[in-house]
Amino acid sequence: MSAENPDLAIAQAATLRPLTEIAEAAGIPLEALVPYGSTKAKVDVRAVPAPAADAPRAKLVLVSAMSPTPAGEGKSTTTVGLADAFSQKGLRTMVALREPALGPIMGIKGGATGGGHAQVVPMEDINLHFTGDFHAIQIANNTLAALVDNHIHQGNQLGIDPRRIQWKRVMDVNDRALRQIVVGLGGPTQGVPREDGFDIVVASEIMAILCLASDLADLQERIDRIVVGFTYDRSPVSVADLGVGGAITMLLKDALLPNLVQTLGGTPALVHGGPFANIAHGCNSLAATRLALSLSEITVTEAGFGSDLGAEKFLDIKSRLGGLTPDAAVVVATVRALKLHGGVAQKDLEREDVAAALAGTENLARHAENLRKFGLEPVIALNRFPSDTEAELDAILDWARQQGFHAALSEVWALGGDGGLAVADEVLAAIDSGQGPGFHPLYDPADGLEDSLRTLAREIYGADDVVLEGRAPAQLRMLQRNGWDTLPVCVAKTQYSFSDDPTLLGAPSGHVLHVRDLVPKIGAGFVVALTGAIMTMPGLPKEPAALRMGVTEAGDSVGLF
Missing domain, CATH: 3.40.50.300 (P-loop containing nucleotide triphosphate hydrolases)
Structure with missing residues (x-):
């Protein structure tokens, strides 16, 4: 050994x-x-x-x-x-x-x-x-991204505002260089230039949908509900509007x-x-x-x-x-x-x-x-x-x-x-x-997103309150306008602390949860609340584990933990 x-x-x-x-x-x-x-x-x-x-x-x-x-x-x-x-x-x-x-x-x-x-x-x-599940999720996600950009390039019948596309590409490796990029450079035949970025595969809504779908029919229904962006008049654009839900589902059926x-x-x-x-x-x-x-x-x-x-x-x-x-x-x-x-x-x-x-x-x-x-x-x-x-x-x-x-x-x-x-x-x-009253969720999403966040902050994180900052206040108004503010909330937060500050260890209390963005994941059926400095595309450390990995002549892995 x-x-x-x-x-x-x-x-x-x-x-x-x-x-x-x-x-x-x-x-x-x-x-x-x-x-x-x-x-x-x-x-x-x-x-x-x-x-x-x-x-x-x-x-x-x-x-x-x-x-x-x-x-x-x-x-x-x-x-x-x-x-x-x-x-x-x-x-x-x-x-x-x-x-x-x-x-x-x-x-x-x-x-x-x-x-x-x-x-x-x-x-x-x-x-x-x-x-190959992660590869299938990656290619399904990125196929949808390509179809969105192609729709805009081919005349943009739906009137998608390139500044309000929320669908990102993904890959299953930590790559900080891809967090914020520009696509479509090189002239009219290369597409429409716009800001874009990559998430890691595990943060993809496709991943969440695959993990919450009951069966193939539910999978396609959820994919059809994905909101890829908004039009110039700020109406949501879904996969169903693009008409490509069947193709994305087909890539995920296995x-x-x-x-x-x-x-x-x-x-x-x-x-x-x-x-x-x-x-x-x-x-x-x-x-x-x-x-x-x-x-x-x-x-x-x-x-x-x-x-x-x-x-x-x-x-x-x-x-x-x-x-x-x-x-x-x-x-x-x-x-x-x-x-x-x-x-x-x-x-x-x-x-x-x-x-x-x-x-x-x-x-x-x-x-x-x-x-x-x-x-x-x-x-x-x-x-x-x-x-x-x-x-x-x-x-x-x-x-x-x-x-x-x-x-x-x-x-x-x-x-x-x-x-x-x-x-x-x-x-x-x-x-x-038989101790305890039996399982029950902590909050009722019908009370609204702000109440759900406040309940989590106070009951689970030990915080006094929640502050919406950055894009979050405008996003909350958008969620309310579209009837999405009564979905469950999925908080993106550091794992090292009950707070949004990874250096605040132990069991802190009296702090404030800082929410900088609210992202609708309508296919998955929840809203992601981004807190603190959490990132959806991590980076590699100074000495990544990859430095110790390889294969023997027989094809066996070495250095894998």
């Missing part, structure tokens, strides 16, 4: 079960499989029998986390290990995860397949091109099918869709979650970053639109993240500091209490890292139990499902306890 890349070495050394066995164990008929080689396949949901009308409802467990360090705290690892633990306990289990994006893979954060002995495999394939793989423990895993939680809604596809629920006794899924981002969006957007009813929520914590929020510098996080770890529990406590506001009973999973000391781990677990939280040590990276049994027991106890 490579000391530099233990996750990759563990994954490459694993002997995978034939995917047909995984499918059979999950209750997926072979005729529903669309194989991509022998270790991954798409699932034609239409060929999977519906569960019996009297079948017990599967339990849905959401995995979230405290505010992370830049390297992440092992939320996907915990999700996979917890699913394997439930499988070991004899429960028919499925795990539903997002697909990794190449931006963080080539950058700093790494992939999204878990780690150590708690991974979904084939890890290399999933972290790279997988079944990508809509969930992807079946397996965990190292042999648990069936659906890995599908991949919006980021800090700039999008941060959840895997509704189609995959529903399929997992129909096939299992317990489904474990995750939402990006903490309760203030992916979990809130899972509960207020995905669950609301998809009719999901989560039963419990896990909050992943680490000693190193607790020490960061307790005032320790990043370079010193591996030094023992029990007092700082306890000081950082104010961040963890707010995340746990946030989930209680949705009617869910939180379970704290303390994810063990090699630098953690017994004194630090014991102190945090004692604190959690004294505060009345279900809590357990998670050692799934080292032990796989065995290392998640204690967390699994706490999750089952939380479900069986």
Whole structure:
């Protein structure tokens, strides 16, 4: 095993079960499989029998986390290990995860397949091109952009104002040079010059739509509703107006099918869709979650970053639109993240500091209490890292139990499902306890966008109020004029703080949430609120992870985490 890349070495050394066995164990008929080689396949949901009308409802467990360090705290690892633990306990289990994006893979954060002995495999394939879903989303998005520009070049029958086009091109790599560009230069045959820009694929409305669509018909209806821009008299222009919804849907028809793989423990895993939680809604596809629920006794899924981002969006957007009813929520914590929020510098996080770890529990406590506001009973999973000391781990677990939280040590990276049994027991106890009033969203979108934002700011972020600045006030008037201000809100915000300032750690209160823009995503069914300095096209770090990557003569990847 490579000391530099233990996750990759563990994954490459694993002997995978034939995917047909995984499918059979999950209750997926072979005729529903669309194989991509022998270790991954798409699932034609239409060929999977519906569960019996009297079948017990599967339990849905959401995995979230405290505010992370830049390297992440092992939320996907915990999700996979917890699913394997439930499988070991004899429960028919499925795990539903997002697909990794190449931006963080080539950058700093790494992939999204878990780690150590708690991974979904084939890890290399999933972290790279997988079944081509991201490529399909990218080309569908950019085809629509080309069709918009072509419509203007060919006479602009709809009267689209080139200054008010809101549809951007995308690519699945962090590329700061493409954030703001000019297209159409070079004369009349090259199109109409205008300002443009790129987002990363995971921020695309196409990604959000794919992850929220119920079926192919719903996919096209949502695509038709996309607003690409506005006319000179400021009327919205949709994909339906352009008449190209069928073409865009056609490019996505295969990508809509969930992807079946397996965990190292042999648990069936659906890995599908991949919006980021800090700039999008941060959840895997509704189609995959529903399929997992129909096939299992317990489904474990995750939402990006903490309760203030992916979990809130899972509960207020995905669950609301998809009719999901989560039963419990896990909050992943680490000693190193607790020490960061307790005032320790990043370079010193591996030094023992029990007092700082306890000081950082104010961040963890707010995340746990946030989930209680949705009617869910939180379970704290303390994810063990090699630098953690017994004194630090014991102190945090004692604190959690004294505060009345279900809590357990998670050692799934080292032990796989065995290392998640204690967390699994706490999750089952939380479900069986019947604590809390039961799941409910936090706000009612019908009250208006400003009220929704204010509720999130006060109840989830600990802020006193919301300030609309920059383009946001004019955008709010536009949303109200078009009847879009009663859609759910998807807040794009730093993952490192409850505020919009990434340096404000711990559990800040009394601050103000600064909203600089409001962007309608009518096909997805929500409005994106851009806060602080958050960007929808990230950049690469000074020393990107790509510097360490390559292939052997046999074609095996090296340097992939």
